[in-house]
Amino acid sequence: MRPDLLILGGGCAGLSLARRLSSAPGQRCPETVVLESRQAYADDRTWCFWSEPGAQLTHLVRHRWPGVYVAANGIVANVDCRAFPYAMIPSPAFYGESVSMIGKTTQIQLELGVSVLSEPIKAGKEWHLETTAGTRSARMIVDTRPPGPPLRGEALLWQSFVGHEIESAEPVFQPDLAGIMDFAPVRGGRILFFYLLPFSADRALLEVTILAEEPLGPGVFHDEMQQFLTRTLRGRAYTIRRSEHGILPMGMPQPPAPADPTYVKAGVFSGGARPSSGYAFQRIQRWAKDCAKALADGLPPLPHPRDPLPLRAMDALFLRVLRHQPELAPELFLTLFQKVDSARLIRFLSDGGTPLDFAAIISGLLPGPFLRGAFSALTSSRPP
């Protein structure tokens, strides 16, 4: 097949676009090839989000939590989120259904075990690139590959984490309550919190997350993870069913608008992640829907849209405060979850905040740590 479109990388963004295209009727689906370096998909992550009304792919959700908590400095804020439960899609459910949808479409081919080796070069009306399976060409490219190893300075902060999905020998968890942020004291400028997603009384994902200026490999988390396991399981025997590790950018400059509209970058390092949280799954779904529609209408692919100015400004200020005064983070997040109405907060966290939601968040944070932090961040001579 000589495709119209090459999708580089068949992870969350690449598969999301391909599965959307697979639903475009007949002639409207461009001939597409997805090049993915993995030989096979694995159970390598869970995707969580708030199931607010705009959330997509909710039929793949395997667990919902009607309540979550945030804890810091010995205080716990319980959040009733029955109206917009915190929801989880395990990656095998998404990968499996996406591969099956693509497999039913003759216009889309998913090639596993093929790595892109060179940057695309345009000659005439086509892009050309080298892969481990030879030269590939197409009129349009959507590039979802990560740009390279994450480096200090490329994002305002990096969110690094390690998680173990464990099975306890005895019931110990409360499956209707997720701990989304349980802060440890800030040390050495690193913000550390524990994340607990119980799936049943004896099975849960336990994650240790660090927000810091530098990205962190999995080795750094060993001691805190041991402490977390000991504290949570209180001596019960357990087995680790699988583990995951991630490094997500928080506040990474979005690439400039593409010079040539037939080549766009997408995914978590190219505007797919919400700067202030690193959450990306639902943003990627919204982008995939719009991008697939443009392609099916015969238009070039779309990059991730820029966030509206008020959201960008809030996220940028929030990240600057966290970066300049990390010791404020536990109190800051706790205040946010204690003081702001949960529906408003969830809409804001899910990119759908109204001007009234913004106002509620600002007035919930002021006066308090945010005002002190914002003043200090804005008057500091340190670079952002």
Ligand SMILES: Cc1cc2nc3c(=O)[nH]c(=O)nc-3n(C[C@H](O)[C@H](O)[C@H](O)COP(=O)(O)OP(=O)(O)OC[C@H]3O[C@@H](n4cnc5c(N)ncnc54)[C@H](O)[C@@H]3O)c2cc1C
């Ligand atoms: C462990 C983990 C947990 C996460 N949990 C959440 C969550 O709960 N909620 C949320 O909103 N977000 C979460 N995220 C963030 C985000 O949703 C995911 O990172 C998501 O997978 C990003 O999609 P992507 O397509 O940008 O990157 P990926 O899914 O990583 O896809 C990139 C693909 O490109 C392929 N590739 C790389 N180089 C090449 C090459 N040279 N040639 C061909 N293919 C190549 C890779 O193999 C990969 O499949 C999590 C991330 C991780 C890592």
